[in-house]
Amino acid sequence: MLRKTPPLEAIEAFVSVAHAGGLRAGAVALALSPSGASRRITSLEGFLGVALFDRSGPGLRLTPAGERYLALIEPAVASIGRATTMLGADPDRITLATSHSMATHWVAPRLARLKQEEGIDLDVVPTRDPDILRSGEAQLALWGGVEIADLQAEPIIHVDARPVCAPHLADGRASPAEEAALTDYPLLGVREPHDMWSRWLAGAGLAGEQPIRSFATLGMMYEAAAAGMGVALAVPMLCERPLAAGLLTPCGRALPTGERYRLYRAGRRAARSPAETRLAHWLKREATASRVRFDALSA
Known part of the structure; x- marks a missing residue:
């Protein structure tokens, strides 16, 4: 059976790097090495079949597809975080x-x-x-x-x-x-x-x-x-x-x-x-x- 959604850790890496504005800062926020975060993002791009970051310059910049994907998934990622917190709440x-x-x-x-x-x-x-x-x-x-x-x-x-x-x-x-x-x-x-x-x-x-x-x-x-x-x-x-x-x-x-x-x-x-x-x-x-x-x- 083909997987319909990408792994959550790949999505987390993408969101973290996008918010941080750089690979190193985004990786640190997740307690990952830059290469580890990069691999997760690359796997996400392969799953989606689109480039989420423009790597042609000195840093990473979101592509138009990356900006759209970030806007679409951020509410879901936030909901998952809240649900996880609420599960352990009083x-x-x-x-x-x-x-x-x-x-x-x-x-x-x-x-x-x-x-x-x-x-x-x-x-x-x-x-x-x-x-x-x-x-x-x-x-x-x-x-x-x-x-x-x-x-x-x-x-x-x-x-x-x-x-x-x-x-x-x-x-x-x-x-x-x-x-x-x-x-x-x-x-x-x-x-x-x-x-x-x-x-x-x-x-x-x-x-x-x-x-x-x-x-x-x-x-x-x-x-x-x-x-x-x-x-x-x-x-x-x-x-x-x-x-x-x-x-x-x-x-x-x-x-x-x-x-x-x-x-x-x-x-x-x-x-x-x-x-x-x-x-x-x-x-x-x-x-x-x-x-x-x-x-x-x-x-």
């Missing part, structure tokens, strides 16, 4: 990607309790970039407002939204006395999902396009609302603290938005680990408890 340590607001205001305050109750050490990366799952840098992601076809998704909680604002706005006005007055106030939103207000207004029967002052994160939006800049849409899990402190007060009904927080994982991954299963169940319990508190605070 099975109860999980890396979770989530938004900056979720990481700061909801996940971080619960880390100690998660460790105590489930024995899980959670490393949190504040990002909404799905490539962190595809690359294997994170095992799971907790995101709302996105749907990503090539990732596995498990619903954690559905999101209702309720208008909130400071008891008195910066311009001296009191909070809106009725929903119909909302459109006379500055409306605050976030960049993603960008259409939360349009969906809430349609559900409340307040049709029409309204200008929205957008913020990068929900946390920034709530800070601006508490400072009296306008009316924001409060959602469970992220608005409990300003509501409990009286910094924000409800000024409208809680209505469905069609949004959900979901737990994502790479579609090509095998079945989730026992620790990942425990984390998923724990997140659902915590999110449900947060929604109950949110409903009580915003009633």
Whole structure:
């Protein structure tokens, strides 16, 4: 049976020399002699049937084919390295990607309790970039407002939204006395999902396009609302603290938005680990408890 892929040690030598910019430096990085690294690269070129380096000058330079091959295989080589590291890692340590607001205001305050109750050490990366799952840098992601076809998704909680604002706005006005007055106030939103207000207004029967002052994160939006800049849409899990402190007060009904927080994982991954299963169940319990508190605070 013909081999379809070259030996990994030959690929490692090629990548190391390409990154180092020279045969000697690349060989040293792999604890090889220059001649040993050269032999591995030559065998790789023979396997591929193309020259990966231009040897006509005083040093080695990647050929166009070498540049293309390096760009194609680097992600795979990095994934192999991460997989090897993860295999020997603590099975109860999980890396979770989530938004900056979720990481700061909801996940971080619960880390100690998660460790105590489930024995899980959670490393949190504040990002909404799905490539962190595809690359294997994170095992799971907790995101709302996105749907990503090539990732596995498990619903954690559905999101209702309720208008909130400071008891008195910066311009001296009191909070809106009725929903119909909302459109006379500055409306605050976030960049993603960008259409939360349009969906809430349609559900409340307040049709029409309204200008929205957008913020990068929900946390920034709530800070601006508490400072009296306008009316924001409060959602469970992220608005409990300003509501409990009286910094924000409800000024409208809680209505469905069609949004959900979901737990994502790479579609090509095998079945989730026992620790990942425990984390998923724990997140659902915590999110449900947060929604109950949110409903009580915003009633």
